[in-house]
Structure formats: structure tokens, C-alpha cells
Amino acid sequence: MKRIALDMDEVIADVYPKFLDLYEAEFGYRPKAAEYEGGKVYDLPNAYHLRNHLHDPSFFSDLNVMKGSQEVVEWLTKHFDVYLITSTMEFKNSLVAKYDWLSRNFPCISWRKYIFCGEKTFIRADYMIDDKGNNLEKFSGKKLLFTASHNVAETRFIRMNNWQEIKSYFEKELAATRNP
Amino acid sequence: MKRIALDMDEVIADVYPKFLDLYEAEFGYRPKAAEYEGGKVYDLPNAYHLRNHLHDPSFFSDLNVMKGSQEVVEWLTKHFDVYLITSTMEFKNSLVAKYDWLSRNFPCISWRKYIFCGEKTFIRADYMIDDKGNNLEKFSGKKLLFTASHNVAETRFIRMNNWQEIKSYFEKELAATRNP
Numbered sequence: 001m002k003r004i005a006l007d008m009d010e011v012i013a014d015v016y017p018k019f020l021d022l023y024e025a026e027f028g029y030r031p032k033a034a035e036y037e038g039g040k041v042y043d044l045p046n047a048y049h050l051r052n053h054l055h056d057p058s059f060f061s062d063l064n065v066m067k068g069s070q071e072v073v074e075w076l077t078k079h080f081d082v083y084l085i086t087s088t089m090e091f092k093n094s095l096v097a098k099y100d101w102l103s104r105n106f107p108c109i110s111w112r113k114y115i116f117c118g119e120k121t122f123i124r125a126d127y128m129i130d131d132k133g134n135n136l137e138k139f140s141g142k143k144l145l146f147t148a149s150h151n152v153a154e155t156r157f158i159r160m161n162n163w164q165e166i167k168s169y170f171e172k173e174l175a176a177t178r179n180p
Numbered sequence: 181m182k183r184i185a186l187d188m189d190e191v192i193a194d195v196y197p198k199f200l201d202l203y204e205a206e207f208g209y210r211p212k213a214a215e216y217e218g219g220k221v222y223d224l225p226n227a228y229h230l231r232n233h234l235h236d237p238s239f240f241s242d243l244n245v246m247k248g249s250q251e252v253v254e255w256l257t258k259h260f261d262v263y264l265i266t267s268t269m270e271f272k273n274s275l276v277a278k279y280d281w282l283s284r285n286f287p288c289i290s291w292r293k294y295i296f297c298g299e300k301t302f303i304r305a306d307y308m309i310d311d312k313g314n315n316l317e318k319f320s321g322k323k324l325l326f327t328a329s330h331n332v333a334e335t336r337f338i339r340m341n342n343w344q345e346i347k348s349y350f351e352k353e354l355a356a357t358r359n360p
Binding site: 083088090112116118122123140 | 183269270272275276279280290291292293294295298299302304305320
């Protein structure tokens with residue numbers, strides 16, 4: 001089975017609604033996507049301190065699941081060796097919250113396949129699905145960029161705009177393996 | 181820089197004294213090393229339930245540091261790209277305790293280099309130092325087995341009996357790189 005290194009934040013976990021809530025609670029206004037395109041919500045003027053909420057143990061507990069990801073990830077686990085790799089180490093308090101969120105929302109991925117790390121340069125896999133160019137650029141396999149506001153200008157990787165596109169991509173990969 | 185994947189339990193953290201304490205507290209007797217050779221302390225008759233202490237959040241908080249490991253690991257980080265990779269995911273409660281133990285006892289290793297995982301099959305590195313044959317056998321680089329009671333019969337890997345031997349080994353590796 002070919003191996004997939006699958007990222008969590010902004011790929012299967014939707015972090016934006018929470019940052020938009022935090023922004024709105026403080027500034028009394030909910031920014032439109034076009035306003036923070038090219039960056040994150042906390043890159044808006046005077047908002048960088050909102051990033052500190054990532055140290056809050058509850059931040060990761062109730063994140064939304066990215067639309068369509070549960071069904072497609074479950075399908076992927078039947079055809080590929082899926083590792084869930086997430087940069088947690090800057091935020092020690094996220095460790096247990098992320099573990100619980102994953103167990104609850106993605107029971108198809110065993111804890112044996114969780115990788116909590118800092119950098120991701122060490123991973124050996126055939127595919128990486130990630131929203132960050134600096135993770136993908138050091139990866140040796142096929143690099144799939146999941147669209148997020150901060151990466152809209154990125155052109156170096158295979159772009160995936162949603163989970164249905166990911167399913168279509170891997171259906172083709174499977175077909176190519178069966179009928180090379 | 182060449183990369184080393186360095187294990188934690190029974191390599192830099194000495195787990196045995198704690199299991200011997202737990203065994204002695206329950207059975208009123210401290211087993212000799214020869215009695216549990218080929219296995220772990222909890223593999224002794226009627227003692228397997230002692231393994232459940234691995235679920236205790238405090239188990240990993242105050243483990244002894246393996247003799248000589250701090251000095252040699254610090255030296256290694258100057259010459260190699262050292263990743264600390266530890267199987268934590270079976271024991272969710274160990275995540276934060278291990279993080280704290282590592283930060284306190286091995287400040288020379290940045291959190292950027294921590295890898296907390298289940299299986300270790302995904303790692304891409306030049307060397308692995310581990311006490312478990314099933315981790316080393318799937319690794320593609322040079323496989324260094326750190327001696328522990330349960331692996332004394334293992335003959336497939338390069339055996340390291342203590343941290344001084346590890347330093348000598350890597351001094352030779354460095355010299356070979358400089359004068360190939």
C-alpha cells in the first residue's frame with residue numbers, strides 16, 4: 001500500500017471559523033475572506049495576538065471538521081496507508097486536545113498512525129497533503145496543496161480545492177496503479 | 181548533516197527502576213536482572229498488570245536519565261540532525277509528561293525535533309538508535325540496538341551497550357565522513 005502523510009489543521013480541521021469568532025468578539029466585525037487572503041485571520045492589522053489562542057487547551061477541542069473530509073479519509077484508509085501528521089509541538093497544550101479530536105472525528109485512523117511533531121522534514125511517504133508550502137517543498141513524494149487563504153498565490157504544487165477533488169485525484173492514482 | 185532518529189524509553193529514559201519499585205511494592209521482593217532477562221519486569225509471573233502504570237500521567241514525569249546520555253546527546257546535536265522519536269500514542273496520558281521530561285532533561289533538543297507517534301515505519305533518517313528490534317527491522321538506515329533486558333538475544337543489529345559506546349561509534353562515523 002502506498003503511504004499518504006495527511007495534515008490536520010486547515011486540511012481536515014477547519015480552524016478559520018474559530019479565529020473569525022475570536023476576531024469578531026474583539027473587534028465587533030467579521031472579516032470577509034478577501035480581506036485576509038494571502039495570510040491568516042490573525043495577520044489582519046492589530047490581530048496577531050489572537051494566535052496566542054493556539055496555546056489554549058480548549059482551542060482544538062471543538063474545531064469543525066472540514067467539509068467532506070470524513071467520508072474521503074475513510075475511503076482513503078481502505079486503499080492507502082494513511083498517517084496523520086500534525087505540527088503540535090509549538091503548542092504543548094494542544095497534544096491531548098488534538099488526540100481526542102482525532103479519535104472522535106476520525107476513528108478510521110488508528111492511534112498507531114498519528115504523528116505529532118515540530119518540523120515535518122523526516123517523513124517518508126508517497127504523497128503529502130498539506131496547506132503549507134514549507135512542508136511540501138521539503139517532501140520527496142507527490143505534493144498536494146490543500147487550498148487555504150494563506151496559500152492562494154502558491155503555484156509549485158498540485159492544488160486541491162476541496163475533499164471531492166482529493167477523492168478524484170486518488171481514484172485516478174489507484175486506476176493508474178491497476179492499469180499502468 | 182546526517183539525521184539520527186533517537187528513541188526515548190530505555191535509551192535516554194531509564195524505565196526499569198520504576199517498574200522494579202512497583203514490583204517490589206506489590207510483591208515485597210526486588211527481582212534480579214537475570215530473572216527478567218529476555219523480557220520486561222512486567223513479564224514476570226502475575227505481574228503483567230504493572231504495565232498499566234504506563235497509562236498513569238505521572239509515570240513518565242520523573243524517570244531517571246540513562247547514564248551518560250545527556251552529555252553524548254548534546255555532543256551528537258552538534259554534529260548530527262537529531263530527532264527524538266518516541267511511541268507515545270498507546271498512552272495518551274504520557275504526551276505532556278514526556279514533553280516536559282524531554283524539555284527539562286534534554287534542552288539541547290528543540291521541540292521542533294520531537295516526534296510522538298505510534299508505529300515508527302515512516303521515518304527517513306541515516307541512523308536509528310532504539311531498543312526494539314521491530315522498530316529497527318523496518319528502518320532503512322543504519323540500525324543501532326541499545327541493550328535492554330528484553331533484547332539480549334537479538335543479533336541482527338549493531339549493539340550499543342551504553343552511551344560511551346554510542347559516542348565512540350559516531351566519532352568513527354564522523355571521521356569516516358571527513359576522511360572517506
